[in-house]
Amino acid sequence: MKTGYYPGCSLHSTATEYNESVLAVVKAINDEVKEIEDWNCCGATAGHSTSAELALGLPLRNLMLAEKEGFEELLVPCAACYNLFKTAQFEVAHGQKQDLVADLEHQLGLTYQNKINVLNFIEYVLKPENIEKIKKLIKRPLGGIKVAAYYGCLLLRPHNVVGFDNPERPTKMEKLLEALGASPVRWSAKNECCGGSQALSKPELVVRLVNNIVTNARDNEAELIVTACPLCQANLDGRQINWDFPDQNKQLLPVLYISELIGYALGLPAEKWFAKHLVPPSLKA
């Protein structure tokens, strides 16, 4: 299976530890992914808020480039990019904005098939052949550490577009955590929004939402939170150390990418990733 890789802009800047740990896990299980050549930004919230052309066109150019390189599946670790890629595929499959699709096809010189299997990192890891390898390679079992699996919005909703997990009661990340020897906690904020793209424009709103999520994880005795989204990680991690965060005297909760925790369990050198966090991870690297 030829697998393409779309890191997206965050994984090349604020989320380099996500990028590095994803690629390290892929390598550790002896698999290979290849970055799409000359990929562009998916447009994120700004794109679909500004114009319908950008909403479809920016993700679609990447999907077309991936098809041109002959990839059958595409690993997209960023939840926001993943959601927009899935949305673009959904729109094309339902015959929307055909003029725009035709324009892009003409520009890139191809006939678009809309066939690539777009995977988020959890889906990729849970592929039967991958999870079996991971289970065999575990060198540092997580010893029952209590973890809150945080899904946020864009991996889950809307279900008819992304089709990943139960949108109200997701459990796939918990299954993965159990395989690593961790104890996932039961908590109710796992699919609540962190405020995502409003991080710069309406920070007070993000502070309120993040506080609700972190408090809920702490109340359910979580020792750390894991996520598969760079926006969630940046908001949950960064907001806790900022001066405007409530409950300054409470214990801060580290927020790891799921790939970092897998890499740690596989015994990969995690110090470099952990050093990027604003709330230092309590695991001994």
Place this chain on the structure above:
Amino acid sequence: MAYNTLTMEIAELSHQPVSRCFQCQKCSLGCPVAEEMDYLPHQVVDLINKNLTEKLIGSNASWICVSCKTCVQRCPNGIDIGAIHDALKNIHFQQKLPVGVKAVADFYESFLDTVYDYGRAYELGMIVKHKLKTKNFTQDMKMGLQMFLKGKIKIAPHKINKIWEVKNLFSSVKGSE
């Protein structure tokens, strides 16, 4: 009933079956940011059905929306209110109408400016532009500085090779150059 131009534009851009809405308010009850909105999600749908969309010009609702898609997921009638908010924002930008929350519109512009220039988002450029627009320099200083010190913010942008392919996609936003 003859619908006004704005109602027609929203319908055309969002493609949502708003007439199915029976005002169960599930959307508004699940919305994590409803308390800050002048019109709640179910009220926005109601205004469209009653052809009172002029009330939505300059409303803060679309700009507060975090695109979390909880309303979309829970609507028993399959109405994507996020798509309606996107349509409203698109129309505000196209027709240069007064926006409900200027900081949010400014942020979208700062973000997309870097995508237009480089093909990829360039966070440092975007933050500088956004700070200059909003003139709020102290907000989030501690977090921003820490992220910078941790090497989480890239200094130089990366420009893609075929930048014109991305610029072409902006023709409806910026006009063709």
